[in-house]
Amino acid sequence: MRLNKMSNKETAIAKKKETIKELLIRKQTDIKQLLPTHINIDRFIKSALLAVARNDKLQKCTKESVFTGVVNAAELGLDFTPAKGHAYLIPYGDQATFMPGYRGLIDLAKRSGTIAKIEAHIVHENDKFILEYGLEPKLIHKPIIKGDTGEIIGAYAIAWFKGEDPQYEFMTKKQLDGIRKRAKTDTIWKSDEGEMCRKTPVRRLFKYLPCSPDLEKALEYDNHIAGVIDAPEDNGLSRTENLANLIITNPTPTDVDAKTGEVIESPDTSKETEPMTNPKTSGMINSICSKEYALDPEQTLKLISAIIKHDITKMKQLTLKEVEWVTETLNHRETIDGFLAEINSQKQ
Template sequence: MATNQSLKNQLANKANKKEAAAPTPAQTIAAYLKKMGPEIEKALPKHMDADRMARIALTTIRTNPKLLECSVPSLLGAVMQAAQLGLEPGLIGHCYFVPFKNGKTGQSDVQFIIGYKGMIDLARRSGNIESIYAHAVYENDTFEYEYGLHPKLVHKPAMTDRGEFIGAYAVAHFKDGGYQFEFMPKEEIEKRRKRSKAANNGPWVTDYEEMAKKTVIRHMWKYLPISIEIQQAVTQDETVRKDITADPEPVEYIEAEAFEVSAEEEEQPKEEEKPSNFEQESFDIE
């Protein structure tokens, strides 16, 4: 016959096992991504693989612990935006998932931001562009440009100390032989950065030069022979999805203390932390 103490021990052991088996936030997200596999596959362009997209998205999420603190629907919504546009998040620079504290709701959400390489990739899909690229310009470079009837652009980067960043330019060559170029000084780039809800967070902090080049390309967008479908794709830049089925919405208000991730945090994902808001979501894991 079991004694009271043995029963207590058995109950304690069961409780300990149950607690030990509780999934980490990263494991929870991995389960959601696995369940989303068929939807991701439907959304992706034919040349992309759903398993690869899920792996890259999970790696991106794991390397930024602040993403694991965000609402699950907005995080999965960002993954679906990347899938629908055929852009890979993370180091390749196609797109970024940026965590932020929503000052109105008080919860942490994820903003989807298209990167420089993502803008390049989308432009090339139009089929009318032979090549498109952008470069940063520094004060010690040899740089000349002029618009008008005979546009001119000359850029010879300094071989050693290039000095301070002074601006960026973008060039697009069309398949019919035409071309378009735009230069934007740092002052103008800064004005546009400050208008962004992610001005002091995410890629504007970690990849300033890439974002500067993207800003010029986006400014030049209206002059490019791009399809309506691609034009609409770019409207998803700097938006948030409340869940995977919702339409992208602009970020209305970000709390002053936006999330910033230190290099130490990026190197050491905090997977050992227990879920907080994950249990409150409406998704089911099988």
Template sequence: MATNKDIKNQLANKANGGNNAPASPANTIAAYLKKMGPEIEKALPSHMNPDRMARIALTTIRSNPKLLEASIPSLLGAVMQAAQLGLEPGLVGHCYLIPFRNGKTGQTDVQFIIGYKGMIDLARRSGQIENIYSHAVFENDDFEYELGLHPKLVHKPATGERGSMTHVYAVAHFKDGGYQFEVMDIQEIEKRRGRSKSKNNGPWVTDFEEMAKKTVIRHMWKYLPISIEVQQQAVQDEVVRKDITAEPEYIDMEAPVIETPKDEATAEAEGDKEELQKDFGFES
């Protein structure tokens, strides 16, 4: 009887023109991505190319050896999540595929995280936003802001040594001439990072400033003229899918390997989702 490994090797060999050499993890995943092509094409927005999406996903996976060790259903689920949102993983910064040890299963799974540029891309799809951006403020910068009847924000970056980060702000200009801005100090950003399941892993470690910018934009989200559909898409952040057909789940990346009662695990996941939905200003 053929084993799962034999089947994976056969699939990879078929994708590589019938070469009988043992399939490497990268070739196995490439074969699965090729087979997923029609599903990726159906999931992608019309302006995106499925072949390009598959190539970018494979390049991202090959660049991180830990992703090659992850469970294939979870990895493909993360790729499908990116496709459904029309966000490209990898260096462009739209989204991240983060391998982690799943404390409930003991295996390596993959978490999908929207990046700063991905949040901006989703916001612009509303068609109501002229421009949206975020900047970090450092202690040597000239920075002041006021709220109230006449909101004001002034930021003049220092030249040379700027010191430590103190604030991050985001601004959205609307096509009707209006605007919205939000400011967070570094303490509030760290507090929100502390609530993230990926606070000690992935972009919070490697790209802190980008994640801080994303955090402020996400907080501003509820005040932006964005469709319900895009709001729903943006809620699907920091999730894991068991496979390409499963619903996204919020999983504790640091949980010990213990059996968690089903009702407790469900309540925990729903609590995480509710917190994210409140942050976005979206109610399911």
């Protein structure tokens, strides 16, 4: 008899436990207020519930974390419809986390009105692929439609601006794998490798594009789950502020050979101009170093010193040509890894 009473009590407690579906329906009015007018609340809730139903690991996550992820997506006007690929709920232990898909990021970018179109593609080893940098950059990709495509060797993204030339970003397979290894969870990489290969250069391309507040927020969500921005902030300042005192001079007594990286002494040092601060440039360099390489400001200055082959940790001065050299070098992961290894060896 006692066992029956305990069983009845457990049943009563179980009945009181609110399911994810019940929670979302109860909070439907609040969620609707966050959604843009073009998104139907019923379809949005249905897409979220379908995402949970299709993933056993999500069903084991706390309903509070699922709700938070749904709210994050609603704020950005992105739903979880699989065919759209705009948003995902990613399980991480017992916590569900919202992650925007690359098509969701593209949708947010196009809403700004300055970007006409963005495309992302995967390059296979048997494709015809030509990539050239310089004064006349070129990107030609003719994929294999039939037959063996071969292994993935990289991926790229292109953005077309209204009234301006397009801009593109290419990443090798090794660079893509590096991002994957730093991710907090590789669940989405296992289930949707193609999606993530396309998304990664799209995300990197956004460093050079105008970003709306919604897009910046989406990238922030994405960076956290991708493990891109895990380093703590310094002195309470944002990453783009930490190198705001980096000085840009033009010209200065030294120059840098773009091919060899060697420092070239200028024959005339009498025409040096007064140094001027350039927070935009220093912010861009620091942003790349923190996001792509998880470096703090001190480490960034050491890396820049290694790249331009003279110490700037005290004077914090760069010529405009050195800025160009640094920003170009930062795009080559293997080269930077070599510099970082050299810096770390000097500590030992």
